[in-house]
Amino acid sequence: MAAVKVKRNELPKLLEGAKAAGYDVFAPARAAEGWAFAPYEGGDVDLDGYLLTTASVKGFVLPQLEAFLSYDNDDGRLAAAPEGKRLLVGVRPCDARALALVDKVYLDRGFRDPLYLARRDNTVLVVWACGRPAPTCFCTSVGGGPGDATGADVMAYEAGDDLLLEASSAKGEGFLKAVKFGEASDAELDEAKATYAKVAEAMTPLWDLEAARPKLYENFEAEAWEEVASRCVSCGACTFVCPSCHCFDVVDEGKHGRGRRVRFWDACTQSPFTLHASGHNPRERKAQRYRQRVLHKFYYFHDNWGENLCVGCGRCVVACPVNVDIREAVSLVAGAD
């Protein structure tokens, strides 16, 4: 299907069209802290100054806390799969890429998580290519880029006063068919993509990961891990804001035989994460835990799936209260002898 052309000031019409087609629409909006996806209430979408939401999109498919089972004494019942189509507009390529990576763990590992699957199926990501990356962005160093369509359902490229929308999944195509706009020509689309390729080229690569990756693992015992994690206070902020961190804990909540089994985001940088009932903890020290986070992103996941688990959004760099910087960590450890 050909790409669709929408005037920038017709965006409200597009989103109203999506609502009419049955989607719950979410768009970036200014929030108490930075930006957040909020239900679209009509009117213009002001994206002036918007780059990334403070929290990533992962909460839309993997809620911070959810009950997946409820019980009444000995009877358990799985939670019903969530229904209702959602459309997220203004998602950045790094976040969409992150969901495509989490998909591997939640859908391709063997066990297909029904709640996650339903949310993924119900959610259309309209991914907005990035024209002005932030200094903390390093997507091109980890396999992504400002115009990367991995994980996107629709790619949106700005071209002057126009917005060119290209479907990159069947879901995305369904949406573009449901809202009726004119076509963009191939030439227009190619030109727009070329401008984003330039944005990508202007981002300096941080490392050559093909060379750095094996060094990170070889240097498993390096003193440099102590150095990079020395300030870490094990707060977990980096894992919570991260779009690709997907680990969770499970707990039963309830009283008098009735309750629910919930799962909620967990953080490998916190010590109880691996604590055995015996008191033994294989990752007792924060340097061991931070090493797990970095190696999972750059080595373990790559070993299993051939991709980096970090998408270079820079959120952890911004969120860390003590300025631990994963980019420096990789440089330092890979550079240690």
Place this chain on the structure above:
Amino acid sequence: MPVPATLERVVVETTAADLKSFYLKFKDGPRWDYLPGQFAELSLYGYGESPIGIASSPTEGEELTFTVFNTEGKVTRALHRLAPGAAVGLRGPLGNTWPLEELRGKNVTVIGGGFAFTTQRSLIKYVLANRKDFADLTVVYGARSPGALLYKPELAEWEKSPELTLHLTVDKGDETWTGREGFVPTVVEEEKLPPDDAIALICGPPIMIKFTLPVMDKLGWKPEQIYTSLEMRMKCGVGMCGRCNIGPKYVCVDGPVFSFAELSKLPQEY
């Protein structure tokens, strides 16, 4: 989703009563099959789930056995308070199995210490039930004291059985103990357990494994002939919650059974 099962009976295994065996049967409805070495998540609504190795063998019939140490944690404490008739959920079968294909036709050597012996029992029962598929079966099993040995009636049978050779040992005997005293590594050394055409399965406290491996190395065992079963804190058991990894391997799906050849390629973080 945990499959509903009923607790048929409970056997107190140790004099300290800190280890009990739970014999469970699936209720009418869904059920699953398993092989020796696998584990299951035991679910008690209101308390949570715990990963526990399956101590029975599929050759034993309908009952599934789990031998559980009471850590005084949430789930194991609640389990220890259960009486027959109670409902327990079983989510499984999880993880890989003992290397059954590699073991076929070979000499099977089981080296166990303490209560990690549970899934080794499953394998011993499996070998005994399919006796002609395997060559010699040799078992070394040790515990701190006679009272800490699991499956005592069965051990007594095995001692008399011509189907296997059992070397039982305790760190320190008591007035009733007429058997051997000494640590597992010493027994392995004294008995000169031969590596020829054999596979060994070793489970026990880290200290026992640490001292047994060099002895086996001296006897000529290769790392790829020796397997163990690992334990890491777990939640999901299906490779999603992300907490049970050792390097790139997730113990819940890539393990719990690993050979020492595989482990030598992984970080020592367990």
